[in-house]
Amino acid sequence: AQRVTQPEKLLSVFKGAPVELKCNYSYSGSPELFWYVQYSRQRLQLLLRHISRESIKGFTADLNKGETSFHLKKPFAQEEDSAMYYCALSLMNTGFQKLVFGTGTRLLVSP
Amino acid sequence: DTGVSQDPRHKITKRGQNVTFRCDPISEHNRLYWYRQTLGQGPEFLTYFQNEAQLEKSRLLSDRFSAERPKGSFSTLEIQRTEQGDSAMYLCASSSRQGRNTEAFFGQGTRLTVV
Numbered sequence: 001a002q003r004v005t006q007p008e009k010l011l012s013v014f015k016g017a018p019v020e021l022k023c024n025y026s027y028s029g030s031p032e033l034f035w036y037v038q039y040s041r042q043r044l045q046l047l048l049r050h051i052s053r054e055s056i057k058g059f060t061a062d063l064n065k066g067e068t069s070f071h072l073k074k075p076f077a078q079e080e081d082s083a084m085y086y087c088a089l090s091l092m093n094t095g096f097q098k099l100v101f102g103t104g105t106r107l108l109v110s111p
Numbered sequence: 112d113t114g115v116s117q118d119p120r121h122k123i124t125k126r127g128q129n130v131t132f133r134c135d136p137i138s139e140h141n142r143l144y145w146y147r148q149t150l151g152q153g154p155e156f157l158t159y160f161q162n163e164a165q166l167e168k169s170r171l172l173s174d175r176f177s178a179e180r181p182k183g184s185f186s187t188l189e190i191q192r193t194e195q196g197d198s199a200m201y202l203c204a205s206s207s208r209q210g211r212n213t214e215a216f217f218g219q220g221t222r223l224t225v226v
Contacts, residue, residue, distance in 0.1 A: 004153070043114070044154070044202065044217040086153050096142060096161070097206055097215050101153030 002027045004089050006102035013077050014110050021072040021105045023061075023087030032090040033063055033070040034099070039083045047072075047085070057081070077109045113137065115218035117203050123224045124193055131189045132221045136205030143186050144215060145178055146202040147171065154202055160186060193225045 003026040013019055025031060035047040048056045050063040050070060061072045070087060087102040116135040124130050136143050141162050146154035157176070159167045162183035172178075175193075180186040190197055200222050204215040 009151075043219045046214050049214075088153070096159055096166070097144075097213065098156050098159065098167070099146075099154070099215065100156070103151065103153050 002089060002091060002100045004087050004100055004102035006085075006087055006105050008105045009103070010106045010108065012108045012110065015079055016076050019072075019074045019077045019081070019107065019109075021085050021087075021107065023070045023072065023102060025068050025070065025087075025089050027068075027089055027091070029091070031063070031065075033061070034088045034090065035059070035061055035070075035072050036086045036088055036101075037083050038086070044086070077107075079109045079111060082107055082109045115203055115205050115216050117201075117218035117221050119221055120219065121222045121224075123226060126195060126225055127192055129189065129191045130193060130223065131187055132201055132203075132223075134186045134188070134203030134205075134218060136185070136203070137207075137216055138184075140205035140207050140216075141183065142206045142215075143180060144204040144206075145186070145188055146204065148200040148202060148220070149198075157188075157201075190223075193223075195225045198223055198225045 005024045033050045036044050037047040038044045059074045063070050084104050084106050086104045088099045091098045118133045143160040145157040148154045157169050158178050160180040163180050175191045178188045200220045202220045203218045206213045206215045
């Protein structure tokens with residue numbers, strides 16, 4: 001069965017520290033992975049997707065098919081990065097963007 | 112705000128009552144999704160529309176749940192005979208027809224509390 005695992009409910013770091021939010025997935029097909037972010041009192045929004053291979057707000061994520069991981073990284077955390085982060089898997093064989101989400105990790109960046 | 116709009120934002124209802132939520136997608140988007148999010152969990156897929164056709168329903172969507180998108184524009188999600196376990200955030204998302212996996216834009220959700 002398709003599954004996304006985010007092992008940390010809360011990650012607390014100081015401003016300027018490196019950040020890594022972990023995400024592992026289970027899927028027998030060809031995966032498409034996403035990171036979504038939800039800032040306080042705002043809607044869920046796409047942060048980045050693995051096929052874009054781009055850095056958004058200083059965040060990057062590399063798909064590692066061998067380890068079935070898609071960890072989100074940022075070298076120097078900022079206070080405005082504090083938010084809820086969800087890793088999501090798109091089931092490619094459905095013909096549309098059916099997303100399977102992890103349980104989320106709350107990132108708290110302290111001054 | 113020209114994004115996905117959901118109404119109401121909050122709904123408190125007594126157990127056994129029926130409730131209906133509305134979602135207005137981004138105007139040029141032909142794909143519409145409903146998700147449910149309970150406390151401490153990520154969103155879970157409920158159902159998907161392409162234009163007015165409901166093409167997939169999750170097993171999470173019991174017989175008490177029904178969703179419609181009559182003219183391929185706005186959508187409604189109705190829950191009949193609500194139960195306390197229905198308390199959740201109900202999220203709507205939409206995406207365009209361009210390609211197979213384009214970005215889904217989410218609404219702010221309707222928070223349902225069944226008392």
